[in-house]
Amino acid sequence: MPVPAGRAGHQLWIAGSFPAAAGGWKAGGQAGRQGGSGALRRCGREAAGMASVVLSEAEKLYIVHGVQEDLRVDGRGCEDYRCAEVETDVVSNTSGSARVKLGETDILVGIKAEMGTPKLEKPDEGYLEFFVDCSSNSPELEGRGGEELGTDIANTLYRVFSCENSVDLKSLCINPKEHCWVLYVDVLLLECGGNIFDAISIAVKAALFNTRIPKVRVLEDEEGTKEIELSDDPYDCIRLNIDEVPCIVTLSKIGYRHVVDATLQEEACSLASLLISVTSKGAITSMKKVGKGSLDPESIFEMMETGQRVGKSLHIALQKILDEEENLGTSRPKVGFLG
Amino acid sequence: MAAVTMRLPAARAPLDSSALRGGEKHLVAPGDTITTDTGYMRGHGTYVEDDKLIASVAGVVERVNKLVCVRALKARYNGEIGDIVVGRITEVQQKRWKVETNSRLDSVLLLSSINLPGGELRRKSAEDELAMRDYLQEGDLISAEVQSIFSDGAVSLHTRSLKYGKLAQGVLVQVSPSLVKRQKTHFHDLPCGASVILGNNGFIWIYPTPEQKDDEAGGYTANLEPVPLSDREVISRLRNCIMALVAHKIMLFDTSILYCYEASLPHQIKDILKPEVTEEIVLEARQRLLDSEG
Numbered sequence: 001m002p003v004p005a006g007r008a009g010h011q012l013w014i015a016g017s018f019p020a021a022a023g024g025w026k027a028g029g030q031a032g033r034q035g036g037s038g039a040l041r042r043c044g045r046e047a048a049g050m051a052s053v054v055l056s057e058a059e060k061l062y063i064v065h066g067v068q069e070d071l072r073v074d075g076r077g078c079e080d081y082r083c084a085e086v087e088t089d090v091v092s093n094t095s096g097s098a099r100v101k102l103g104e105t106d107i108l109v110g111i112k113a114e115m116g117t118p119k120l121e122k123p124d125e126g127y128l129e130f131f132v133d134c135s136s137n138s139p140e141l142e143g144r145g146g147e148e149l150g151t152d153i154a155n156t157l158y159r160v161f162s163c164e165n166s167v168d169l170k171s172l173c174i175n176p177k178e179h180c181w182v183l184y185v186d187v188l189l190l191e192c193g194g195n196i197f198d199a200i201s202i203a204v205k206a207a208l209f210n211t212r213i214p215k216v217r218v219l220e221d222e223e224g225t226k227e228i229e230l231s232d233d234p235y236d237c238i239r240l241n242i243d244e245v246p247c248i249v250t251l252s253k254i255g256y257r258h259v260v261d262a263t264l265q266e267e268a269c270s271l272a273s274l275l276i277s278v279t280s281k282g283a284i285t286s287m288k289k290v291g292k293g294s295l296d297p298e299s300i301f302e303m304m305e306t307g308q309r310v311g312k313s314l315h316i317a318l319q320k321i322l323d324e325e326e327n328l329g330t331s332r333p334k335v336g337f338l339g
Numbered sequence: 340m341a342a343v344t345m346r347l348p349a350a351r352a353p354l355d356s357s358a359l360r361g362g363e364k365h366l367v368a369p370g371d372t373i374t375t376d377t378g379y380m381r382g383h384g385t386y387v388e389d390d391k392l393i394a395s396v397a398g399v400v401e402r403v404n405k406l407v408c409v410r411a412l413k414a415r416y417n418g419e420i421g422d423i424v425v426g427r428i429t430e431v432q433q434k435r436w437k438v439e440t441n442s443r444l445d446s447v448l449l450l451s452s453i454n455l456p457g458g459e460l461r462r463k464s465a466e467d468e469l470a471m472r473d474y475l476q477e478g479d480l481i482s483a484e485v486q487s488i489f490s491d492g493a494v495s496l497h498t499r500s501l502k503y504g505k506l507a508q509g510v511l512v513q514v515s516p517s518l519v520k521r522q523k524t525h526f527h528d529l530p531c532g533a534s535v536i537l538g539n540n541g542f543i544w545i546y547p548t549p550e551q552k553d554d555e556a557g558g559y560t561a562n563l564e565p566v567p568l569s570d571r572e573v574i575s576r577l578r579n580c581i582m583a584l585v586a587h588k589i590m591l592f593d594t595s596i597l598y599c600y601e602a603s604l605p606h607q608i609k610d611i612l613k614p615e616v617t618e619e620i621v622l623e624a625r626q627r628l629l630d631s632e633g
Binding site: 054055056057058059061062065066068069071072073074075076077079080081082083084085086087101260306309310313314316317318320321324325332333335 | 341342343344345346347348349350427429477478479480506507508509510511563565566568571572575576578579607608609611612613
């Protein structure tokens, strides 16, 4: 089980038993920096080097009271997402790409399909490899600093996609035991504005939708050597079915309630968060707890329910926008990075 | 009920420039030639290469007699004496605090430049130095005035007035310093029910209007009672309106914020940040501003 490569610190376990979701693990606590005196001062999730913002006690109190009354600083309710902008096919030399802007958070995902050998334990399936790069954010995340956060996110993505039916890996097989398609998913964190896991999972799903893998044929001649032939038509390709691809919903506990899609300021007030990956049908495929605070089992159940509900709306909205983009076809005005 | 909205990105169309007054502005990007005439003196933001005056920042060309300079559109805050700033304490040092004000260097707040709680006026002693953290800690927000500027450009602040001091509950919005209009006063009590401090450094503080002006507090006691929901709505709406104005690069001052607030009343608070609603509100506010200027 991949353990997040964080600083040596506390491992927080949730008291009491609760039914672990398929493929989930119980708790992943991460060390946080101990601040000065004051209960509110200890608030603040600092997961493995994530750039966080400093707030005064009174500001945090304002945010916490606002969440209690279901009116956040920007007027949203506790279960509302910020307006997201999704665009696919932004990078031309990839098999599939997507860019997602969720408020201030900006994520770019590129997927390259390359041929490789299947894994020994799964000879008739292809596989996905995730790489996350966070160096374009702040100076503290350049070079080695961003590695912790990057490995953390990559491990979470591996966990989310470890569920068998999220992506149809058998369709990525060309020759059992010999050749298969490997999808290298590169995630670029362009700007961190809070709630990066959700934005990354939306971008990965959109990029998988956009991925076009060329169709290949295996030709076998008399001696038994196999040759792989690429079809001549560049538009002849296979698309992936993304109906079962899960999306991550991050629920941050602020005070006695939990919010969805926290901004950087709200993350600084949150003691603990729950990352839930939900499929479009509402099935939870994995769960992870981050933060140095503890979560009551009751609130975990509530958060799971909220996560399922919000996750379903998220999938509906994303599918709608992807279909709309698909229908526009070539007449879609490409905005890209200079819009 | 969960509300998730997604949209396709749209290229930002500039607001109709028919209302551009004051003639055409000469906008340049880094590397653009400003002039090939050698008779000009080069100011900030320019350099000479091959007998040509070239811009080194992206901004507007300003010419005063023979001096040509380029004023950058997005730059760090350059302190000037008398400016009101809102800053966040980053460090507590021996006899001073380091304050972050979105400038090139951290600003300095000397222990001798603050007002003690209760409005005492005395020389700060060694006990005061040890008790510095009781007054202002890391992360606290203060409103202060620029007292002087050091030779390296760092700004020295002071809070020697009862209207400055530690800020309590509210919302901070960070914008570019060039968008805050210079006015006689930067502390405004808006009629809609909230107060706002427009810091010259681009930090804007929105807070609920205090009921009575308590002078004896001296600005250090923070009111930690929950803010009522009606005030919260006003503050959230103001915050979204300011973000809308910033998105369209409208100068921020009390009238523009107020007009934008009034134009946004028919919409829900969380809808203000949607691009189409933003454009509508900002157009209406801009129209009212132009009409009022005559």
